[in-house]
Amino acid sequence: MPKILIVDDDPDMVEAGRIVLEREGYTVESASNMVDGLRTLEENHPDLLILDVMMEEADDGLILARQIRRRGHNLPVLMLTSVNRVMGLNIDKHLEIVPVDEFVEKPVDPATLLEKVRALLAGREGRHANH
Amino acid sequence: MRGLKQTLTVATVGDEKPLRLAVRRILRKYRVDVSEVGVTAAYHPTHFTSGEQFLESVAGGADFDLLLLDLELPGISGLDVLTELDQRNRSVLTIMIISSATFETAVRATKLGAFDFLLKPFSPEELRHAVRKATDQLVMSREARRLTEEQRQVRFNFISTLAHELKAPLNAIENYLRILQMDEPPERLPMIDRSLIRLDGMRKLILELLDLTRIESGQMQRSFALVDVRTPAWAAIDLFAAGAADREIAMALRATDPVEMMADPAELEMVFNNLISNAVKYNRDGGDVTVTVSREGDIVTITVADTGIGMTPEESAKLFTEFVRIKNKDTDKILGTGLGLSTIRKLARLYGGDATVQSEKGVGSLFTVTLRDAVPREAAQGDGVPHGAANDELS
Numbered sequence: 001m002p003k004i005l006i007v008d009d010d011p012d013m014v015e016a017g018r019i020v021l022e023r024e025g026y027t028v029e030s031a032s033n034m035v036d037g038l039r040t041l042e043e044n045h046p047d048l049l050i051l052d053v054m055m056e057e058a059d060d061g062l063i064l065a066r067q068i069r070r071r072g073h074n075l076p077v078l079m080l081t082s083v084n085r086v087m088g089l090n091i092d093k094h095l096e097i098v099p100v101d102e103f104v105e106k107p108v109d110p111a112t113l114l115e116k117v118r119a120l121l122a123g124r125e126g127r128h129a130n131h
Numbered sequence: 132m133r134g135l136k137q138t139l140t141v142a143t144v145g146d147e148k149p150l151r152l153a154v155r156r157i158l159r160k161y162r163v164d165v166s167e168v169g170v171t172a173a174y175h176p177t178h179f180t181s182g183e184q185f186l187e188s189v190a191g192g193a194d195f196d197l198l199l200l201d202l203e204l205p206g207i208s209g210l211d212v213l214t215e216l217d218q219r220n221r222s223v224l225t226i227m228i229i230s231s232a233t234f235e236t237a238v239r240a241t242k243l244g245a246f247d248f249l250l251k252p253f254s255p256e257e258l259r260h261a262v263r264k265a266t267d268q269l270v271m272s273r274e275a276r277r278l279t280e281e282q283r284q285v286r287f288n289f290i291s292t293l294a295h296e297l298k299a300p301l302n303a304i305e306n307y308l309r310i311l312q313m314d315e316p317p318e319r320l321p322m323i324d325r326s327l328i329r330l331d332g333m334r335k336l337i338l339e340l341l342d343l344t345r346i347e348s349g350q351m352q353r354s355f356a357l358v359d360v361r362t363p364a365w366a367a368i369d370l371f372a373a374g375a376a377d378r379e380i381a382m383a384l385r386a387t388d389p390v391e392m393m394a395d396p397a398e399l400e401m402v403f404n405n406l407i408s409n410a411v412k413y414n415r416d417g418g419d420v421t422v423t424v425s426r427e428g429d430i431v432t433i434t435v436a437d438t439g440i441g442m443t444p445e446e447s448a449k450l451f452t453e454f455v456r457i458k459n460k461d462t463d464k465i466l467g468t469g470l471g472l473s474t475i476r477k478l479a480r481l482y483g484g485d486a487t488v489q490s491e492k493g494v495g496s497l498f499t500v501t502l503r504d505a506v507p508r509e510a511a512q513g514d515g516v517p518h519g520a521a522n523d524e525l526s
Contacts, residue, residue, distance in 0.1 A: 016303065
């Protein structure tokens with residue numbers, strides 16, 4: 001079963017994601033900051049990353065996403081955040097600046113989360129072929 | 132005690148050479164202490180021989196703190212100069228120099244914003260006295276403005292931090308509730324539903340509070356474009372159509388021709404969403420919501436009328452105040468934050484307009500919002516607007 005990494009500084013966001021994903025049979029790893037997130041990703045090679053934006057710093061998630069791409073990881077990234085509504089911004093996915101596959105405003109209900117995860121994992125097959 | 136030095140630029144406009152020389156000589160050495168705010172003012176005098184010459188300099192971007200303006204000038208009069216400044220929105224604190232204190236002239240000059248008068252011929256002491264009074268006024272009002280601005284920034288920073296801190300736990304609670312909702316026995320589902328509804332109300336409150344302070348503090352990212360005001364009106368009507376249909380409320384937009392203005396589309400959306408959601412929320416089942424948009428000269432008028440519960444004059448009077456919600460037996464089942472209308476009024480005032488209500492208890496309410504173009508029509512999009520934080524965030 002695919003392995004999913006959740007990077008979020010809110011333990012309850014991690015836990016709720018874990019409950020929803022594990023009952024569908026996914027394996028879930030987690031990290032609560034940028035540095036641990038990158039390390040866990042490189043050690044465990046997850047199939048999908050669920051990433052928060054505002055952690056220790058307001059843009060940690062964006063920086064981590066860029067770092068991951070620079071280091072050649074091409075796993076799908078689902079960015080889950082409330083940064084736009086809170087900061088009054090209008091950030092969306094962007095090839096260089098916000099290199100993620102999906103950008104979703106929190107909160108997301110379990111059914112939507114699962115749907116997005118399935119779609120991104122299904123798309124991963126095609127991506128591997130291109131790489 | 133001497134305070135922080137501030138040099139005020141003083142324009143003297145008059146064609147009498149002795150007067151100009153006297154002003155220059157007196158002001159160069161003159162210092163005024165405004166001890167209340169720890170400022171010592173010095174003066175940098177500049178001279179113009181005619182009103183035309185002065186206005187040309189202002190049009191070219193020159194900025195003056197203080198204006199000594201002779202009423203009698205070779206070309207256009209001192210009153211014309213004041214009128215021009217007022218129309219260009221470039222008013223300067225003005226001391227009028229007059230030769231005879233005719234009542235009529237004084238009244239007209241005061242109406243045009245003149246701060247004080249000097250009767251010719253005046254002594255150095257009289258000039259100093261007038262300049263001292265004007266300096267007090269200028270420095271104190273600037274200080275007051277600075278403090279208000281600072282206070283707004285503090286409030287904005289505080290609230291945006293608070294909002295983020297409050298949103299995170301709400302999201303966590305909502306996630307758990309949604310998981311419980313998946314396998315809770317049916318008799319408990321209504322409680323989870325209510326919890327989710329209340330949670331959503333709390334989130335709206337936080338976001339609306341953020342919007343409100345963002346507007347107040349000028350931290351709002353604004354980008355202006357020529358908008359047909361009917362477009363956001365239609366969008367808002369669509370947004371609330373399903374909810375209105377459930378209660379058989381009919382919605383209509385009365386505006387056949389385009390109504391164009393320079394505005395931030397997102398801000399217009401905020402106005403319509405707010406007014407139309409209220410008009411549905413506080414309506415009776417089977418009622419009507421009628422929206423009109425029109426433009427007459429400079430002023431765009433938006434009205435939203437409902438056939439709802441209405442308000443007493445006392446209730447209407449306090450409606451636009453922050454956190455005010457009209458509480459009575461008609462409204463106790465309706466959720467709201469009490470921030471929407473106060474936000475709409477602040478927005479309307481940013482556009483040089485206002486938001487008002489006429490209402491009759493048990494009959495309905497008519498909300499009217501007036502707006503002027505946010506920038507001149509020819510202005511390019513986003514011109515002269517604080518740049519969005521998004522760019523900083525991502526650069």
